[in-house]
Amino acid sequence: MDRILIRGGRPLEGRLAIGGAKNAALPLMAAGLLTEAPLTLENVPQLADIDTMASLLAEAGLTLERGGRRFAIGGRITSTEAPYDIVRRMRASVLVLGPLLARCGEARVSLPGGCAIGTRPVDLHLKGLEQMGAEIRLEGGYIDARVRGRLRGAEIVLPFPSVGATENLLMAATLAEGRTIIANAAREPEIGDLAACLVAMGAEITGIGSDRLVISGVPALHGATHAILPDRIETGTYLCAVGVTGGELLLEGGEATHLAALIRPLAEAGMVIEETASGLRARREGRLAGVDVMTEPYPGFPTDMQAQFMALMAVAEGAAMITETIFENRFMHVPEINRMGARINVHGASAIVRGVAALSGAPVMATDLRASVSLVLAGLAARGETIVNRVYHLDRGYEALVEKLAGCGAAIERITG
Numbered sequence: 001m002d003r004i005l006i007r008g009g010r011p012l013e014g015r016l017a018i019g020g021a022k023n024a025a026l027p028l029m030a031a032g033l034l035t036e037a038p039l040t041l042e043n044v045p046q047l048a049d050i051d052t053m054a055s056l057l058a059e060a061g062l063t064l065e066r067g068g069r070r071f072a073i074g075g076r077i078t079s080t081e082a083p084y085d086i087v088r089r090m091r092a093s094v095l096v097l098g099p100l101l102a103r104c105g106e107a108r109v110s111l112p113g114g115c116a117i118g119t120r121p122v123d124l125h126l127k128g129l130e131q132m133g134a135e136i137r138l139e140g141g142y143i144d145a146r147v148r149g150r151l152r153g154a155e156i157v158l159p160f161p162s163v164g165a166t167e168n169l170l171m172a173a174t175l176a177e178g179r180t181i182i183a184n185a186a187r188e189p190e191i192g193d194l195a196a197c198l199v200a201m202g203a204e205i206t207g208i209g210s211d212r213l214v215i216s217g218v219p220a221l222h223g224a225t226h227a228i229l230p231d232r233i234e235t236g237t238y239l240c241a242v243g244v245t246g247g248e249l250l251l252e253g254g255e256a257t258h259l260a261a262l263i264r265p266l267a268e269a270g271m272v273i274e275e276t277a278s279g280l281r282a283r284r285e286g287r288l289a290g291v292d293v294m295t296e297p298y299p300g301f302p303t304d305m306q307a308q309f310m311a312l313m314a315v316a317e318g319a320a321m322i323t324e325t326i327f328e329n330r331f332m333h334v335p336e337i338n339r340m341g342a343r344i345n346v347h348g349a350s351a352i353v354r355g356v357a358a359l360s361g362a363p364v365m366a367t368d369l370r371a372s373v374s375l376v377l378a379g380l381a382a383r384g385e386t387i388v389n390r391v392y393h394l395d396r397g398y399e400a401l402v403e404k405l406a407g408c409g410a411a412i413e414r415i416t417g
């Protein structure tokens with residue numbers, strides 16, 4: 001299995017390009033199931049999770065023409081089943097449920113299991129679809145959903161603003177009969193991107209960007225071309241990277257618009273982040289100071305940045321309290337960073353980070369994407385050699401991570417085999 005070797009202690013200097021957002025690309029690809037006409041997506045990142053979604057679409061009978069970062073998705077649906085073998089690789093596979101059901105009146109999708117960061121049920125997706133007239137049975141590890149005729153518009157109040165449930169219900173509602181209201185909808189920018197693409201495909205949606213989406217169903221959608229927004233989490237990760245190493249980076253294509261909740265504590269800690277015409281420029285001045293954060297649904301501090309921010313706080317001066325409110329088990333990086341000399345204690349949903357002057361390199365591993373990248377950041381900050389195992393987690397969500405960091409002066413390489 002591949003590993004990443006890092007010799008820490010070098011400042012990052014230079015520029016690197018920010019790709020399209022993984023968490024926007026995945027639902028946008030699923031939206032390709034809503035029409036036979038081609039949906040062309042631009043700025044699609046090259047990631048393992050994208051390949052997994054592509055396999056699911058191929059399984060449904062669609063054709064995908066890939067030309068670099070451009071994907072044309074189209075064709076007739078010949079199967080409404082999302083098999084276990086693919087779904088087990090990626091929870092976001094469940095995003096095909098709403099589109100398949102709305103378009104074909106039936107869908108059989110393997111139930112995604114729990115995962116490293118929590119139990120992560122899909123009850124909100126299923127309840128919403130039931131309110132729209134679907135009959136849902138759970139059997140043999142599969143979600144079996146059907147509806148007689150078209151789905152029907154409904155007023156759905158989400159008890160929690162789930163990102164995936166909002167996306168699934170939004171896609172399903174575009175083809176439902178009548179009006180659907182999704183109240184307490186998640187407001188993540190990736191949902192706005194999905195909604196914008198659906199509108200370009202002929203959907204009628206108002207309230208985009210708010211927590212109340214109103215969708216007037218239409219009988220059919222048509223093709224469209226849509227460019228995926230830049231990845232705010234990739235951007236945030238490299239902001240934290242230059243925070244741990246010092247130096248100065250230009251993140252080409254990176255935008256501050258959707259990152260206010262991260263940029264605020266980074267600035268408070270002592271980083272200087274500026275918007276320029278070509279992207280975000282960031283540098284660290286002196287040693288950073290500890291700052292408290294708490295993860296929340298957008299526009300709050302993103303849970304997908306919690307582990308990276310913790311790596312930064314591990315080498316800041318003073319203490320920081322980091323509270324995780326979205327997932328119940330998203331501190332798996334803590335014992336690994338502690339093995340590198342950090343001083344972090346977890347009490348329930350909060351971690352107290354007492355900054356140390358320096359970390360020391362060690363072999364480490366993590367069980368999910370963001371935890372893994374936080375170990376890469378810790379390795380960049382540490383004295384000596386760090387080996388990050390289980391690189392396949394990183395391949396799911398960071399395109400050319402090693403090349404991008406090495407291009408900015410990091411001593412980092414991938415060891416294959």
Ligand code: EPZ
Nearest residue numbers: 023092120121122123124125162163164165304326327369
């Ligand atoms: C999305 O996951 C992202 N994935 C995650 O990114 C991200 O961490 C998460 O949103 C929160 O921002 C994609 O966009 C593909 P949720 P999702 O439904 O949709 C509970 C990464 O690293 N819940 O908002 O699965 C759930 O258990 C990944 O890129 C229910 O209880 O997140 C969790 O505690 C990891 N029932 C909370 O809500 C449901 O039916 C948030 O989940 C659905 C969710």
